[in-house]
Amino acid sequence: MTAPHSPFEDAPAPPATASPAARVWEVRWVLMAATVLATAIVIVYGTEIWIAALGVASLAVVAAFVPRRSARRRLKLSAQRERRRMWPGTGMKVTVDALPSPCFVADGRGITRYANALAMQAYEGVKPGDPLSFSLRAPSLLEAFDRVCATGGTEKITWIEKVPTECWFEAHIAPIYLPGTGKQEHGPSRPDFILVAIHDLTENRRVERMRSDFVANASHELRTPLASLTGFIETLQGPARNDPDAQARFLEIMLDQASRMRRLIDDILSLSRIELKAHIRPEATADLKEVVMHTADAMTPLARDMNMEIKCSVPDQPATVTGDRDELIQVTENLVENALKYGSDGKHVDIVISLDSTEPDRQSWDLAVRDYGDGIAPEHLPRLTERFYRADIESSRAMKGTGLGLAIVKHILNRHRARLEVDSTPGQGSTFKVKFPNTGGKAFEAGKIGGTRAAGAALGGKRLEVSQD
Known part of the structure; x- marks a missing residue:
C-alpha cells in the first residue's frame, strides 16, 4: 500500500x-x-x-x-528543483517503504508528503497533503519536529499514550537535504524534507514490567506459604519426627500451601501474559452463547460440590463479538467461580446474555453473572480489580482465592475494549455485568469505551464501572 x-x-x-x-x-x-x-x-x-x-x-x-533557449532551460530546471522540494522522488519512497517501522516524510512546514504502508496501517486516515499533526498528536514529538526544522539536527524522543491502552513509542526525526540544496556554509538551512520513524516500544516495556511485577508479587505473596512450609518441615524433622498423626496433619497443610503457591504462580504468569498483549486488539470473533454454555458445563462439578445450580439465559441468535474465545472463557469462568464461592448462601447463580439497544449508535451485548450471597460493601467496590485486593481476607483464603481473578478479568476486558460494571447491595448479592461492543451494530469508539481511569461509584456507592487503565 x-x-x-x-x-x-x-x-x-x-x-x-x-x-x-x-x-x-x-x-x-x-x-x-x-x-x-x-x-x-x-x-x-x-x-x-x-x-x-x-x-x-x-x-x-x-x-x-x-525567449532565449538558455533562459527557458534555467526556468525549467528551477521549477523542477522546486517541485522536488515539495514531493519526494521515487527513490526516496522506495527507501522509506523498505524500512521496518511506520515512517512519515514531511516538508519543512509540517505537511505530510509521503507515508509508507506500515504508517498507513498504524495510523488510519493518513493522507499526503495533510498536516503531520493530524496523524501524530504527541506534543513532545511535534516540538522535536519543530526543532529539527529550525536547527537541521536530529532528535530522538519517547512518549506514552494512555488511550485506548497504555503504549510506549519512540520517534527518530532526521532532516533530508536534496542534492545541491544541502546545509549552507554559514549556519543551517531549512531541510527539504523531514523523516519521522516511529518505533513501538510497548512490548519491550511490558516485558520489563512483567519481570519486575513478578519479582515484587512473588516475593510478597509467596512469603507466607513458604514460611509455613519451612516451619512444618522443621517440625517434621524435630518434635513430630515420631508422631504419625502430627505428620499426617502437617503434610495435609503443606500440600494445601504448596497448591496455593502453584495457583499464585499460575495466576501471576497468566496476568503477565495478558498485560503483554493488552495493546493488541483481538481480530477473531466468538459467540458469547457458546462461551457461556461451555463455562456452565465446566463449572457444574464445582457447583454440585457446593450444592448450588448454574442457570443460563441466552438468546436464540448467536451473540457474536470480536474477541479471543479462550480469554472470554477465562473471564466467564472467573466471574462464575467467584459467584459460586462468595455467593454460596444462595442456591443458584444466574448467567444472562442480553442485547442492550438503549442507544442505537452504541448497541452492545451484555453478559451478566449474578449471585445471591452476602454482597459487597460499598467501600470495597472501587478496589475490586486491584491485584491481591480482598474484600474479606479470611474468606478469600478459605476459598483458596489468589486475589488476582478480577485483575485478570479487567485486563482481558481492556484488551477487548469492553466494560465491567458491578452492582452489589449487602445482603442481596452481586451482579457483575460485562458490556461488549456489538459486531452487528456500531462498535464503541476506542476513546469512549474507557472514559476515566479509576472506578466511579454511583447509586449510593453500590455500583461500580471498571474501565480502561
Whole structure:
C-alpha cells in the first residue's frame, strides 16, 4: 500500500514567465551597442536614419518576445528543483517503504508528503497533503519536529499514550537535504524534507514490567506459604519426627500451601501474559452463547460440590463479538467461580446474555453473572480489580482465592475494549455485568469505551464501572 499519487508530483514545468520589458533589460547592453553601431553607419555611409532605427527596433522586438533557449532551460530546471522540494522522488519512497517501522516524510512546514504502508496501517486516515499533526498528536514529538526544522539536527524522543491502552513509542526525526540544496556554509538551512520513524516500544516495556511485577508479587505473596512450609518441615524433622498423626496433619497443610503457591504462580504468569498483549486488539470473533454454555458445563462439578445450580439465559441468535474465545472463557469462568464461592448462601447463580439497544449508535451485548450471597460493601467496590485486593481476607483464603481473578478479568476486558460494571447491595448479592461492543451494530469508539481511569461509584456507592487503565 503506497501513498496516493499526487497531481503535482509529475506535473510539467511551468512556462517561462519573464515579461518583455525584463527580456529587453537583459539585453540592454547589446541594444546600446547596436544603437551606437547604427549611428556610426549613418554618419560614415550616409544611410537613412529611419533604416538604422528600424534595425535597432527589430532587434529590440526580437529580444522582447523571443525567449532565449538558455533562459527557458534555467526556468525549467528551477521549477523542477522546486517541485522536488515539495514531493519526494521515487527513490526516496522506495527507501522509506523498505524500512521496518511506520515512517512519515514531511516538508519543512509540517505537511505530510509521503507515508509508507506500515504508517498507513498504524495510523488510519493518513493522507499526503495533510498536516503531520493530524496523524501524530504527541506534543513532545511535534516540538522535536519543530526543532529539527529550525536547527537541521536530529532528535530522538519517547512518549506514552494512555488511550485506548497504555503504549510506549519512540520517534527518530532526521532532516533530508536534496542534492545541491544541502546545509549552507554559514549556519543551517531549512531541510527539504523531514523523516519521522516511529518505533513501538510497548512490548519491550511490558516485558520489563512483567519481570519486575513478578519479582515484587512473588516475593510478597509467596512469603507466607513458604514460611509455613519451612516451619512444618522443621517440625517434621524435630518434635513430630515420631508422631504419625502430627505428620499426617502437617503434610495435609503443606500440600494445601504448596497448591496455593502453584495457583499464585499460575495466576501471576497468566496476568503477565495478558498485560503483554493488552495493546493488541483481538481480530477473531466468538459467540458469547457458546462461551457461556461451555463455562456452565465446566463449572457444574464445582457447583454440585457446593450444592448450588448454574442457570443460563441466552438468546436464540448467536451473540457474536470480536474477541479471543479462550480469554472470554477465562473471564466467564472467573466471574462464575467467584459467584459460586462468595455467593454460596444462595442456591443458584444466574448467567444472562442480553442485547442492550438503549442507544442505537452504541448497541452492545451484555453478559451478566449474578449471585445471591452476602454482597459487597460499598467501600470495597472501587478496589475490586486491584491485584491481591480482598474484600474479606479470611474468606478469600478459605476459598483458596489468589486475589488476582478480577485483575485478570479487567485486563482481558481492556484488551477487548469492553466494560465491567458491578452492582452489589449487602445482603442481596452481586451482579457483575460485562458490556461488549456489538459486531452487528456500531462498535464503541476506542476513546469512549474507557472514559476515566479509576472506578466511579454511583447509586449510593453500590455500583461500580471498571474501565480502561
